[in-house]
Amino acid sequence: MILTRTAADLAALPRGERRVVVMTMGALHEGHLSLIRRAKDLGDQVIVTVFVNPLQFDELTDYERYPRTLEADLALLEPLGVDAVFAPSEAEMYPAGVPAVSVSAGVIGRVLEGAARPGHFDGVVTVVAKLLHLTAPHVAVFGAKDAQQVIAVRALVRDLNIPVEIATVATQRDDDGLARSSRNVFLSAAERASALALSGAVFAAAAAAESGASLTDVLATGRAVLAAEPGVNLDYFVAMNPADASELAGDYRGDVVIAVAARVGDTRLIDNITTRVGR
Ligand code: PAF
Numbered sequence: 001m002i003l004t005r006t007a008a009d010l011a012a013l014p015r016g017e018r019r020v021v022v023m024t025m026g027a028l029h030e031g032h033l034s035l036i037r038r039a040k041d042l043g044d045q046v047i048v049t050v051f052v053n054p055l056q057f058d059e060l061t062d063y064e065r066y067p068r069t070l071e072a073d074l075a076l077l078e079p080l081g082v083d084a085v086f087a088p089s090e091a092e093m094y095p096a097g098v099p100a101v102s103v104s105a106g107v108i109g110r111v112l113e114g115a116a117r118p119g120h121f122d123g124v125v126t127v128v129a130k131l132l133h134l135t136a137p138h139v140a141v142f143g144a145k146d147a148q149q150v151i152a153v154r155a156l157v158r159d160l161n162i163p164v165e166i167a168t169v170a171t172q173r174d175d176d177g178l179a180r181s182s183r184n185v186f187l188s189a190a191e192r193a194s195a196l197a198l199s200g201a202v203f204a205a206a207a208a209a210e211s212g213a214s215l216t217d218v219l220a221t222g223r224a225v226l227a228a229e230p231g232v233n234l235d236y237f238v239a240m241n242p243a244d245a246s247e248l249a250g251d252y253r254g255d256v257v258i259a260v261a262a263r264v265g266d267t268r269l270i271d272n273i274t275t276r277v278g279r
Helices: 007-011 030-042 060-065 070-080 120-135 147-159 182-186 189-210 215-227
Strands: 002-004 019-024 045-050 084-086 139-143 165-169 232-240 254-264 267-277
Touching: 007 120, 019 030, 019 120, 030 045, 030 070, 030 139, 030 165, 045 070, 045 120, 070 084, 084 120, 120 147, 139 147, 147 165, 147 232, 147 254, 182 267, 189 215, 189 232, 189 254, 189 267, 215 232, 215 254, 215 267, 232 267
Parallel strands: 002 084, 019 045, 019 139, 045 084, 139 165
Antiparallel strands: 232 254, 254 267
């Protein structure tokens, strides 16, 4: 496994037949490893990027506190057969500081998670665009858990004609259904029990959709699960259009992403499920 720190070293890597990239901010956990295993199935050369992107943090303190664990990350990546890791410095990625030219996620970046974290998705699509240009992969793999990020990245490659295929990996869950997240470690035992209402709500909504319920009833079913759990402080429980993250309601029929965000104790959690309404 080759470790590259500069764009020049990355560009000098021999090119595989089908190069697959997995972008991360490091502090790798099982969720990332599932993306890398999928990447291995999709191509013959896997590059993992490790870069804590300052542009996607709304709070400077969150950026500074974000764990940087490159040595431990490399130890996890080597046995998975990753070909190269690109771990640039901030100066390598943003030599002039905040870039004069950047990418906007448009309205996708201003709703739901974007409303809770202003500027976050603009920062994400800017760094994803840069990393796609730098790594030039055939395929890039993202986790479906960050549904709005996937929608923003698909819009980026469509609207800016970036020649890459976007693949997704289903949300990894614990046995009881809780979506895996690096934030789960902040939950007390009681909070973790309350947090199960998030996966419970998206599963209940998907089951209602499968049994032919209208979108109004699908959403009411999920919201009832959340309302029954006092430990959950709900931000939103909505049906998102998978094309543009706009909110769907009423008698809409078609593919939807049922998405939830809530605070449990001090921890903000998200979950989602893709389903079809109006079978
Ligand atoms: O999902 C993440 O870890 C980040 O948003 C990404 C895609 C690596 C961009 O910094």
